Amino acid sequence: MEKTSPCRGCGAAEPDLVIDLGRQPLANAYTEPDSAPEPPTACFPLAVVFCPECALVQIAETVDPAQLFADYVYLSSSSDAFVAHAGALADALIGQMSLTAASRVMEIGSNDGYLLEHYHRQGIPVLGIEPAATIARIAEDRGIATVNEFFSADLARRLRDHGLTADVLHANNVLAHLPDIHDALRGIETVLSPSGRLVVETPYVRALVDHLEFDTIYHEHVFYYSLSSLAGLLAQHDLVVVDVERLAVHGGSLRVHAQRAGVAQEGPRVAELLAEEKDAGLLDLAYYEQFASSVAALGERLRGCLAALRTEGHRVAAYGAAAKGTVLLNAFGIGAGVIEFVADRNPLKHGRLMPGVRIPIRPAEAILDEMPDVVLLLVWNFAAEVVEQQQAYIDRGGRFLVPLPEPRFIP
Numbered sequence: 001m002e003k004t005s006p007c008r009g010c011g012a013a014e015p016d017l018v019i020d021l022g023r024q025p026l027a028n029a030y031t032e033p034d035s036a037p038e039p040p041t042a043c044f045p046l047a048v049v050f051c052p053e054c055a056l057v058q059i060a061e062t063v064d065p066a067q068l069f070a071d072y073v074y075l076s077s078s079s080d081a082f083v084a085h086a087g088a089l090a091d092a093l094i095g096q097m098s099l100t101a102a103s104r105v106m107e108i109g110s111n112d113g114y115l116l117e118h119y120h121r122q123g124i125p126v127l128g129i130e131p132a133a134t135i136a137r138i139a140e141d142r143g144i145a146t147v148n149e150f151f152s153a154d155l156a157r158r159l160r161d162h163g164l165t166a167d168v169l170h171a172n173n174v175l176a177h178l179p180d181i182h183d184a185l186r187g188i189e190t191v192l193s194p195s196g197r198l199v200v201e202t203p204y205v206r207a208l209v210d211h212l213e214f215d216t217i218y219h220e221h222v223f224y225y226s227l228s229s230l231a232g233l234l235a236q237h238d239l240v241v242v243d244v245e246r247l248a249v250h251g252g253s254l255r256v257h258a259q260r261a262g263v264a265q266e267g268p269r270v271a272e273l274l275a276e277e278k279d280a281g282l283l284d285l286a287y288y289e290q291f292a293s294s295v296a297a298l299g300e301r302l303r304g305c306l307a308a309l310r311t312e313g314h315r316v317a318a319y320g321a322a323a324k325g326t327v328l329l330n331a332f333g334i335g336a337g338v339i340e341f342v343a344d345r346n347p348l349k350h351g352r353l354m355p356g357v358r359i360p361i362r363p364a365e366a367i368l369d370e371m372p373d374v375v376l377l378l379v380w381n382f383a384a385e386v387v388e389q390q391q392a393y394i395d396r397g398g399r400f401l402v403p404l405p406e407p408r409f410i411p
């Protein structure tokens, strides 16, 4: 890749290349089984760059969001850990922000309503914003009022003009996904009530680099934030970070709380983490320079491990038809000749194929029905949960293979 677009955060020309994964299929575009193989036009360049001016890590070229999210089938409620995590967050904010029946909680990218439901059940008015029609309908069916649109500054103005503002505004795993980040932040500024709290959860760039989580790089995922780069963007929209937490979810995430400048005090954890990031080198290109070669070396080891299993006559399947699975299988060239099927709990995916590599997706029960010798755990971020759910498979002699940061077997 010779030329990249200017930085989406600050406009600086030609950010530095961190990793180039080549042309890749859209990670969430689960293929219908009777369809022809994806034409090369269904694959798009996938490379990550670093802006030395504002420290923002981002993909070099984006794909039209309408194409990315039209057929989105990820259900947050498919994960028990996710639902529990959402409940604890809602309870904490109800207390901290003294929310009542006169308040309103909104969520950008509200999915099937798994988070807003916790507020709704306690009598606090909610409004979800979810662009995927199928998913928005599921939320509506469980009583969560949902606007089926992409979030934008324009939508935020229309909501405010209807008297709808947010005392708590959640943006979980969504600010990383909006290529026009300044339009989204203008929208947040518009719809947030004067003393409202913005709560952002987003994968932490430090987890990506330190734990080789390269499979979190896909076209939907435009930005890989540090607190430093995110705080810089928020400041351009008069929003100040008041608190920050590091979370284990998704392999390592940040939860950032922000409010309008002058409304709330900055907690001690903010300055601490900003200083820690500077010391760790996150603001310098050098921190990102070994990443691509480390990922390539991991690919060699994982392919070698799978080839050895096949040579020994072992049958191998995989678990978790998630976007990260698509990325790992395609980037490392691990296909249907190696993996018999991918098991997943989401019924919307059953019968489809993993994009690019075209491995069939089957219900989770297929693991026990087929008893493969080894199951490659593509959703390593839910390892504990999957292993617990699949204890019967392990009891009957099955083993999971966790691919990264270093291939390892459970048990």
Ligand SMILES: [Zn+2]
Binding pocket: 007, 008, 009, 010, 011, 012, 051, 052, 053, 054, 055, 056
């Ligand atoms: Zn920049």
